[in-house]
Amino acid sequence: MIMSRIEARRDEDTVAAGPLVDRLLGGLPAEAVLTDPDVTASYAHDMASFCPAGSPAVVVLPRTVEQVQHVMRTATELRVPVVPQGARTGLSGAANATDGCVVLSLTKMDRILEIDPVNRIAVVEPGVINAALSRAVAEHGLAYPPDPSSWEMCTIGGNIGTASGGLCCVKYGVTAEYVLGLDVVLADGRLLTTGRRTVKGVAGYDLTRLFVGSEGSLGIVVRAVLALRPKPPEQLVLAAEFASGAAASDAVCRIMAGGHVPSLLELMDRTTVKAVNDMARMGLPESTEALLLAAFDTTDPAADLAALGALCEEAGATQVVPAEDAAESEMLLQARRMSLVALEAVKGTTMIDDVCVPRSRLGELIEGVERISEKHGLTIGVVAHAGDGNTHPTVCFDASDPDESRRARESFDEIMALGLELGGTITGEHGVGVLKKEWLAREAGPVSMEMQRAVKRAFDPLDILNPGKLF
Amino acid sequence: MIMSRIEARRDEDTVAAGPLVDRLLGGLPAEAVLTDPDVTASYAHDMASFCPAGSPAVVVLPRTVEQVQHVMRTATELRVPVVPQGARTGLSGAANATDGCVVLSLTKMDRILEIDPVNRIAVVEPGVINAALSRAVAEHGLAYPPDPSSWEMCTIGGNIGTASGGLCCVKYGVTAEYVLGLDVVLADGRLLTTGRRTVKGVAGYDLTRLFVGSEGSLGIVVRAVLALRPKPPEQLVLAAEFASGAAASDAVCRIMAGGHVPSLLELMDRTTVKAVNDMARMGLPESTEALLLAAFDTTDPAADLAALGALCEEAGATQVVPAEDAAESEMLLQARRMSLVALEAVKGTTMIDDVCVPRSRLGELIEGVERISEKHGLTIGVVAHAGDGNTHPTVCFDASDPDESRRARESFDEIMALGLELGGTITGEHGVGVLKKEWLAREAGPVSMEMQRAVKRAFDPLDILNPGKLF
Numbered sequence: 019m020i021m022s023r024i025e026a027r028r029d030e031d032t033v034a035a036g037p038l039v040d041r042l043l044g045g046l047p048a049e050a051v052l053t054d055p056d057v058t059a060s061y062a063h064d065m066a067s068f069c070p071a072g073s074p075a076v077v078v079l080p081r082t083v084e085q086v087q088h089v090m091r092t093a094t095e096l097r098v099p100v101v102p103q104g105a106r107t108g109l110s111g112a113a114n115a116t117d118g119c120v121v122l123s124l125t126k127m128d129r130i131l132e133i134d135p136v137n138r139i140a141v142v143e144p145g146v147i148n149a150a151l152s153r154a155v156a157e158h159g160l161a162y163p164p165d166p167s168s169w170e171m172c173t174i175g176g177n178i179g180t181a182s183g184g185l186c187c188v189k190y191g192v193t194a195e196y197v198l199g200l201d202v203v204l205a206d207g208r209l210l211t212t213g214r215r216t217v218k219g220v221a222g223y224d225l226t227r228l229f230v231g232s233e234g235s236l237g238i239v240v241r242a243v244l245a246l247r248p249k250p251p252e253q254l255v256l257a258a259e260f261a262s263g264a265a266a267s268d269a270v271c272r273i274m275a276g277g278h279v280p281s282l283l284e285l286m287d288r289t290t291v292k293a294v295n296d297m298a299r300m301g302l303p304e305s306t307e308a309l310l311l312a313a314f315d316t317t318d319p320a321a322d323l324a325a326l327g328a329l330c331e332e333a334g335a336t337q338v339v340p341a342e343d344a345a346e347s348e349m350l351l352q353a354r355r356m357s358l359v360a361l362e363a364v365k366g367t368t369m370i371d372d373v374c375v376p377r378s379r380l381g382e383l384i385e386g387v388e389r390i391s392e393k394h395g396l397t398i399g400v401v402a403h404a405g406d407g408n409t410h411p412t413v414c415f416d417a418s419d420p421d422e423s424r425r426a427r428e429s430f431d432e433i434m435a436l437g438l439e440l441g442g443t444i445t446g447e448h449g450v451g452v453l454k455k456e457w458l459a460r461e462a463g464p465v466s467m468e469m470q471r472a473v474k475r476a477f478d479p480l481d482i483l484n485p486g487k488l489f
Numbered sequence: 490m491i492m493s494r495i496e497a498r499r500d501e502d503t504v505a506a507g508p509l510v511d512r513l514l515g516g517l518p519a520e521a522v523l524t525d526p527d528v529t530a531s532y533a534h535d536m537a538s539f540c541p542a543g544s545p546a547v548v549v550l551p552r553t554v555e556q557v558q559h560v561m562r563t564a565t566e567l568r569v570p571v572v573p574q575g576a577r578t579g580l581s582g583a584a585n586a587t588d589g590c591v592v593l594s595l596t597k598m599d600r601i602l603e604i605d606p607v608n609r610i611a612v613v614e615p616g617v618i619n620a621a622l623s624r625a626v627a628e629h630g631l632a633y634p635p636d637p638s639s640w641e642m643c644t645i646g647g648n649i650g651t652a653s654g655g656l657c658c659v660k661y662g663v664t665a666e667y668v669l670g671l672d673v674v675l676a677d678g679r680l681l682t683t684g685r686r687t688v689k690g691v692a693g694y695d696l697t698r699l700f701v702g703s704e705g706s707l708g709i710v711v712r713a714v715l716a717l718r719p720k721p722p723e724q725l726v727l728a729a730e731f732a733s734g735a736a737a738s739d740a741v742c743r744i745m746a747g748g749h750v751p752s753l754l755e756l757m758d759r760t761t762v763k764a765v766n767d768m769a770r771m772g773l774p775e776s777t778e779a780l781l782l783a784a785f786d787t788t789d790p791a792a793d794l795a796a797l798g799a800l801c802e803e804a805g806a807t808q809v810v811p812a813e814d815a816a817e818s819e820m821l822l823q824a825r826r827m828s829l830v831a832l833e834a835v836k837g838t839t840m841i842d843d844v845c846v847p848r849s850r851l852g853e854l855i856e857g858v859e860r861i862s863e864k865h866g867l868t869i870g871v872v873a874h875a876g877d878g879n880t881h882p883t884v885c886f887d888a889s890d891p892d893e894s895r896r897a898r899e900s901f902d903e904i905m906a907l908g909l910e911l912g913g914t915i916t917g918e919h920g921v922g923v924l925k926k927e928w929l930a931r932e933a934g935p936v937s938m939e940m941q942r943a944v945k946r947a948f949d950p951l952d953i954l955n956p957g958k959l960f
Contacts (some may be wrong), residue, residue: 248748
């Protein structure tokens with residue numbers, strides 16, 4: 019429907035690049051308006067596979083709130099779709115351009131406006147890199163916990179748009195819990211301020227949380243008040259090897275039922291362990307069918323790790339290796355960090371799923387993925403934020419082979435179906451974008467979809483904000 | 490406008506109690522439909538002062554989701570306003586009846602449906618008492634942290650409706666952070682399921698969070714999936730006396746800037762200390778102008794309290810008294826627990842404000858309240874969740890004295906104005922209801938109010954869900 023509307027507009031010639039660019043230049047400096055097709059094409063898509071991307075009419079790089087307001091007013095006037103973008107590290111196509119759209123890149127709005135240690139907040143522009151914020155607040159003894167794998171590249175605006183997770187979530191939660199207030203430019207260019215600068219606040223509807231994870235479809239976040247935490251002590255890591263994914267999953271259940279709060283609890287299945295072993299000669303024994311990595315950042319992490327290690331042994335761990343210090347911890351985490359690169363090396367291309375199940379169903383998910391992998395004759399490795407039940411089954415395939423690509427997409431969908439069957443969700447932290455639109459409808463059901471569309475209409479009646487994403 | 494609509498309906502005689510009650514009885518057992526005016530009048534209001542309350546046409550006490558759906562279908566058909574209620578312990582009039590409304594009491598839907606220690610979730614009906622849930626999950630070694638002062642009486646549904654806080658928030662956050670998913674009966678009787686049973690999940694808009702704090706104005710929560718935490722160790726408490734509110738506030742800033750994470754950090758100003766002393770002969774020295782209570786539930790709370798005590802002394806504490814054990818801790822907390830009763834004894838009636846400011850502005854808030862108190866010749870005690878900057882300035886007055894009542898209301902409003910001036914919010918945890926409607930508009934501003942109303946229309950186009958609350 020959206021495509022046909024765009025085509026209809028084209029027939030009427032209302033969005034020919036000329037008038038659009040002229041109007042944009044009325045409120046933006048020339049260097050902030052990119053029209054060279056070779057350049058604009060480089061803003062066409064994020065890092066998701068299998069997601070269609072159109073050609074932007076123009077890319078704008080505003081530096082101020084007023085400039086963003088000008089862009090949105092122009093877009094509303096001319097009924098041109100606007101696709102907001104951060105660093106385009108997303109994995110669901112939520113930042114992919116649509117034909118004839120304005121790509122609104124927030125990357126130049128990258129100032130940290132305030133760091134306040136007494137109130138434990140930071141005020142930032144959306145283009146601030148996650149790692150830059152982490153380093154800046156660390157100088158004040160503070161931490162901004164959400165740590166997606168792309169943290170050295172991704173922006174806070176993108177993190178807010180996709181409600182990002184990361185490795186820390188098992189102890190510290192997700193992005194939604196760290197966003198206290200927002201300045202948002204609405205579809206028609208008006209500026210909305212939501213939320214608060216205080217720790218608590220319940221004045222009116224929680225519009226702040228509504229924007230978190232809305233993938234740029236309700237408004238453009240131009241400023242965020244973020245909650246910070248005291249920087250925790252350095253974490254100490256333990257690796258535990260298991261003879262089956264089921265045993266490792268059992269260990270996860272014992273750890274969580276036992277009341278432990280690790281700062282990290284990651285799982286790699288046998289396919290992933292093998293891929294990492296092949297790539298880096300980590301020297302993991304061939305008998306290792308699953309590897310669990312756990313960490314504590316408590317005052318006595320060695321004691322906590324000892325208790326956790328004992329639970330791993332009860333669950334049948336073949337070997338438990340606690341790190342002695344930060345350097346050893348870092349070495350153990352290397353295996354986890356290399357996982358996706360190692361899996362990518364298997365066939366050249368990967369498609370990373372993001373199914374989150376109740377953690378008690380983790381073992382069933384891993385077994386189910388094995389069955390799907392065998393059925394399609396494909397390599398699928400499972401890397402998981404095990405403590406959260408958030409798995410990333412990663413389908414390895416040769417993108418130049420159409421049949422293998424088709425099977426990859428099919429297995430990807432079957433994994434989501436399995437996730438729903440196990441009481442889970444199709445996306446724990448990567449979002450819906452264009453990749454999982456049909457699956458959102460399947461998970462949420464017709465009443466929810468109707469209410470979500472009603473919310474969308476309330477904020478964006480002309481459907482110009484990232485149209486065609488989510489639904 | 491709402492009142493005139495109700496009157497218009499009456500003129501047409503479409504909501505005469507007869508037909509409404511008949512229709513309700515078509516889907517509810519007789520004992521679940523109360524029409525005796527003496528009985529229905531007892532459901533007219535919550536615990537807020539200065540809030541108008543109307544006379545309900547009927548009170549219904551459904552026990553099933555289907556019965557709630559029947560009530561809402563009936564209400565939609567007859568265009569009758571519905572006021573959802575829990576235990577009516579709210580402090581903003583959000584549960585107050587409007588003339589001719591259906592009061593929908595969820596108190597009979599009070600089953601704990603599931604407690605799952607591996608996944609750390611509970612599934613509950615809305616009428617479950619907060620303390621009942623806390624005790625039930627404690628048997629599994631788990632905790633449901635949100636602990637409003639009314640926790641022995643208030644319901645989880647009410648907690649969700651008002652986004653309740655409590656004493657634990659400084660370490661464990663507020664209700665919004667513990668609601669993972671909801672079943673909600675919409676205005677027209679359809680059943681909406683939001684959110685998830687998993688730790689993480691970002692499929693679509695965060696409708697769950699939108700319902701939290703919406704004061705029953707968007708739908709009727711009939712089931713909730715709640716996140717639990719491992720039960721923490723027993724907390725150990727410290728009391729510190731200060732010669733001024735400013736010094737106590739300075740201690741709060743030093744504690745938070747120092748990276749401490751107490752499980753409780755409460756402040757009582759001199760008025761409150763005096764009221765408690767008068768009532769209970771606590772033996773606090775007359776020179777005590779402010780009392781700070783702090784606690785840790787860490788593995789070594791005594792060590793943590795010692796560090797915190799040192800910071801209190803740096804800030805000028807005249808005395809620092811750490812508890813030796815749980816019994817002493819409980820004694821120290823008694824003073825805090827008695828605060829509101831003691832302040833009520835001053836003049837017979839109190840009006841409890843709920844202004845939350847950045848914690849760095851706490852001292853200014855306390856001083857400002859003193860000025861307002863002197864100006865109006867009223868006793869106003871400040872009790873505060875100091876670690877959150879969430880203050881409860883409590884205006885003591887004689888409700889039978891019209892002039893004093895007027896001054897009480899004026900001072901109440903001036904305290905909110907002061908809170909906004911200091912960068913705070915008019916409500917940290919009690920909500921807007923009818924008490925703070927004008928103030929919500931003042932805090933949020935016209936763009937936000939317009940978007941909030943648009944959200945309201947999307948969910949409740951006929952304006953039958955708790956009309957006249959929030960805006």
